[in-house]
Amino acid sequence: MRPAFRRQLLQWYARHARELPWRSRPTPYRVWVSEIMLQQTRVEAVRGHFARFMKRFPSLRALAAAELEAVLQAWSGLGYYRRARMLHAAARQIVAQHGGRFPRERYAALELPGIGPYSVGAILSIAFDQPEPIVDGNVERVFSRLAAIAQDVKGKAGREAIWQLAREHVEKGHTEGHSPSALNQALMELGAIVCLPAAPDCAGCPVHKHCAARKAGQEREFPVLPARARPKQKRLRFIAPRDENGRVLLVRRPEGDGSSLLPAGLWELPQLEEADKLGMVKRGKPVTRSHSIMNYRLQLAARNAAPQGTIEETTNRKWHTAEQARQAAMSSATRKLLEALGVL
Numbered sequence: 001m002r003p004a005f006r007r008q009l010l011q012w013y014a015r016h017a018r019e020l021p022w023r024s025r026p027t028p029y030r031v032w033v034s035e036i037m038l039q040q041t042r043v044e045a046v047r048g049h050f051a052r053f054m055k056r057f058p059s060l061r062a063l064a065a066a067e068l069e070a071v072l073q074a075w076s077g078l079g080y081y082r083r084a085r086m087l088h089a090a091a092r093q094i095v096a097q098h099g100g101r102f103p104r105e106r107y108a109a110l111e112l113p114g115i116g117p118y119s120v121g122a123i124l125s126i127a128f129d130q131p132e133p134i135v136d137g138n139v140e141r142v143f144s145r146l147a148a149i150a151q152d153v154k155g156k157a158g159r160e161a162i163w164q165l166a167r168e169h170v171e172k173g174h175t176e177g178h179s180p181s182a183l184n185q186a187l188m189e190l191g192a193i194v195c196l197p198a199a200p201d202c203a204g205c206p207v208h209k210h211c212a213a214r215k216a217g218q219e220r221e222f223p224v225l226p227a228r229a230r231p232k233q234k235r236l237r238f239i240a241p242r243d244e245n246g247r248v249l250l251v252r253r254p255e256g257d258g259s260s261l262l263p264a265g266l267w268e269l270p271q272l273e274e275a276d277k278l279g280m281v282k283r284g285k286p287v288t289r290s291h292s293i294m295n296y297r298l299q300l301a302a303r304n305a306a307p308q309g310t311i312e313e314t315t316n317r318k319w320h321t322a323e324q325a326r327q328a329a330m331s332s333a334t335r336k337l338l339e340a341l342g343v344l
């Protein structure tokens, strides 16, 4: 892309960038947390979570000092809990090995749990203004259209072509005197609010003169994507044991227990198969909800149940009042069921 492309893009960004909580004070810690939250999650869903998370863990050291349970609880509702575990582990590693400061060197940042080429590019460019490229879904779509990339953008050749363009963009822009942080964020912003997946606003696009797909009238033909695999269907059935005080019994599978598609380590309802072992009598009709998780479409069902005897509480099996359940670290699938059952 020519220098005029970068100039026009940056002028547009200076006028139209959205106000986002993590943009106001882009410290490495805030940029890092926001980037991890934004993976696979919409900006609107992240806004509130980010503010609450920052209030609870205002610094990297505060995050490192927290218990994992508290971090998972603050992450509740964002999904993909592996990200929260990695974030917590990385914070501890940064305190132990880097004196509590996020490393500025690419190789050192890449050694941290949960930090890949995308996150490292985002953090080093946005927080440290280093000329490191970023390729997220927005950048991928924008470049695939600007350069009319004919290859599948998820395949090796397509990916390389996009990374090459992203690298050139930030490196050339940097030598022209532009800020790497603004160069990368402007591209992502263009993808997020103008060059939209189904309906790109080419007439209002600040760089339409540079766009090969637009010139050919084919902006909707790009990016070229692989045929999408249909999500697999799976049924999960639970019981919602209630005691005479209206409390609900929740259980927690240990880390690494992959017996369910729901994330281990979070509070969830006992599976239906547990009913007999727990001495439960099922009550009423099941409530049902659907839920998407990774490449699965889950059909969830849960029935109220009443204990026949005393249930011993353990670290991973506890009665929860409505308020305790509201505060507990749980996946949004469990939350949906508890709402449907009227517990929350």
Ligand code: SF4
Pocket: 142, 145, 146, 194, 195, 196, 200, 201, 202, 203, 205, 206, 207, 208, 209, 211, 213, 214, 219
């Ligand atoms: S002209 Fe259209 S397709 Fe090209 S970058 Fe702009 S919004 Fe996207």
